Amino acid sequence: MKKKILIVVLALILVGGVIASAILIPKMKYANDSADTEELYRQNVALVNYENTIETAIPQTELYNMVKEHFESPLAEGKTEKKAIIIGYDGCRADVLKEIQAENSAINSLLDDGASINLAYCGGVNYPQENTQMTSTAPGWCSILTGKWADEHKITGNGITKAVEPKTLLTTLTEEKVIDSASFITRWAGHFTDDDATYLEEKAYCEENKLNVSFNKCKNDEASHEYTLNEISKKDCADFIFVIYEPTDSTGHSYGFTINNPGYVEAFKAADKYGFEVLNAIKARPTYDTEDWLIIVTSDHGGFGTGHGHESIQERMTFIVSNKKINDNVDNSTSKPEENKTETIETTPTTSENIIMETKKHHANLPESTTTDTFLYVTKVEIEKLPTKTTYYVNEEFSLEGIVVKAYLDDGTVVDVSDDVTLQYIPTTAKPGTKTVVLEYVDNFNDFLNLWTAEFVITIIEPETTTLADEETAPDTTATSTEEATDL
Numbered sequence: 001m002k003k004k005i006l007i008v009v010l011a012l013i014l015v016g017g018v019i020a021s022a023i024l025i026p027k028m029k030y031a032n033d034s035a036d037t038e039e040l041y042r043q044n045v046a047l048v049n050y051e052n053t054i055e056t057a058i059p060q061t062e063l064y065n066m067v068k069e070h071f072e073s074p075l076a077e078g079k080t081e082k083k084a085i086i087i088g089y090d091g092c093r094a095d096v097l098k099e100i101q102a103e104n105s106a107i108n109s110l111l112d113d114g115a116s117i118n119l120a121y122c123g124g125v126n127y128p129q130e131n132t133q134m135t136s137t138a139p140g141w142c143s144i145l146t147g148k149w150a151d152e153h154k155i156t157g158n159g160i161t162k163a164v165e166p167k168t169l170l171t172t173l174t175e176e177k178v179i180d181s182a183s184f185i186t187r188w189a190g191h192f193t194d195d196d197a198t199y200l201e202e203k204a205y206c207e208e209n210k211l212n213v214s215f216n217k218c219k220n221d222e223a224s225h226e227y228t229l230n231e232i233s234k235k236d237c238a239d240f241i242f243v244i245y246e247p248t249d250s251t252g253h254s255y256g257f258t259i260n261n262p263g264y265v266e267a268f269k270a271a272d273k274y275g276f277e278v279l280n281a282i283k284a285r286p287t288y289d290t291e292d293w294l295i296i297v298t299s300d301h302g303g304f305g306t307g308h309g310h311e312s313i314q315e316r317m318t319f320i321v322s323n324k325k326i327n328d329n330v331d332n333s334t335s336k337p338e339e340n341k342t343e344t345i346e347t348t349p350t351t352s353e354n355i356i357m358e359t360k361k362h363h364a365n366l367p368e369s370t371t372t373d374t375f376l377y378v379t380k381v382e383i384e385k386l387p388t389k390t391t392y393y394v395n396e397e398f399s400l401e402g403i404v405v406k407a408y409l410d411d412g413t414v415v416d417v418s419d420d421v422t423l424q425y426i427p428t429t430a431k432p433g434t435k436t437v438v439l440e441y442v443d444n445f446n447d448f449l450n451l452w453t454a455e456f457v458i459t460i461i462e463p464e465t466t467t468l469a470d471e472e473t474a475p476d477t478t479a480t481s482t483e484e485a486t487d488l
């Protein structure tokens with residue numbers, strides 16, 4: 001233990017010493033919510049070729065039926081085994097599918113092969129009225145896996161442990177011997193690792209009853225991906241695989257869940273690339289031709305600002321992309337022609353007409369369209385030079401003079417923002433020793449306000465007590481020594 005502490009101390013000293021060209025770490029970044037309007041959201045959703053509309057969105061619980069019916073239906077001719085996979089993009093909004101890539105995209109690849117693509121909703125049965133469960137991770141995936149809403153599974157939010165019943169598809173299908181095995185792969189500890197994780201009891205039940213259901217908590221998305229690819233490469237891989245990728249959710253929480261945030265769009269592409277590699281791994285199975293795979297890509301909830309849980313349309317809409325048609329018993333027959341889609345803006349379900357008129361008036365005052373063309377995004381903020389003074393006498397006034405800080409924008413521009421750097425608090429120089437100074441910089445090149453921070457260390461020393469220079473206690477160089485002496 002002591003050794004560990006020593007290493008940490010040494011590391012801190014080293015960081016203090018080599019920070020001359022430090023990169024500031026963005027700690028907080030939040031969307032300007034007013035730019036992420038419902039109207040813009042609806043316009044972007046209309047640009048994705050969804051087979052249904054926001055008004056005819058499918059309950060996310062339908063995924064349960066899709067998987068169950070896939071396994072329970074008879075095998076098609078020439079097929080010897082059924083398999084299914086749900087690839088989850090956690091916190092992925094339905095409008096961001098507008099940015100589907102031609103290459104390296106699971107969704108694009110599935111659509112090329114004739115997949116169906118539908119809007120779905122989370123947040124409870126009441127849609128589009130008020131939520132009966134949070135638009136959050138645990139309730140969303142739980143509704144997908146149990147086919148029920150929180151009135152039955154009781155998972156109204158994160159941090160609630162579900163009773164064994166209602167069981168998830170993984171357990172039910174395995175227990176009923178519809179499938180041989182199931183595998184749940186995730187990096188989030190809230191599913192079955194934390195003390196208040198959702199599936200703690202169900203996991204224990206599976207272990208007690210020696211059911212072939214594996215719960216795999218991986219350390220990050222890369223590890224989840226590696227685990228999934230490895231599972232698929234096995235000759236006898238799990239019959240039902242459920243994997244969740246988190247880039248969209250984690251990026252959304254840090255930088256804003258909005259299509260206006262290029263980082264969020266990139267996170268979607270990263271998740272969709274994982275999905276693409278999963279598809280390739282499935283197709284590469286030597287037994288693929290004789291297997292009947294149901295492949296689904298979906299999300300648990302959307303997001304708004306840097307969060308989710310509430311009932312904005314941006315949080316409540318999800319999507320289902322499936323290589324098989326959505327069950328006929330779901331009312332998604334109202335597939336609208338393109339030109340009708342924009343008209344749905346006029347028929348927004350609402351409880352108060354006054355509110356919506358006021359909102360529309362407000363929207364009318366916004367620029368014609370908020371395009372991403374002129375959107376500038378700060379990719380990096382770098383301290384090129386620390387302040388001239390890093391050694392102070394006791395009670396000497398702290399100064400940022402001489403600091404050089406550059407902001408790098410995504411269009412390649414580099415901007416000197418030295419004058420905009422501030423301090424989290426003014427360091428006191430009342431006592432000798434070292435002090436950590438926290439620098440802050442807020443970038444505002446666009447609708448996002450991003451707080452960047454960095455730390456460096458200053459040294460405070462006692463002033464000379466005699467007129468005779470004492471080399472051992474004087475500041476590092478004679479130049480600063482003289483300068484500082486005159487400042488006293």
Ligand SMILES: [Zn+2]
Pocket residue numbers: 090091136137138249300301
């Ligand atoms: Zn989530």
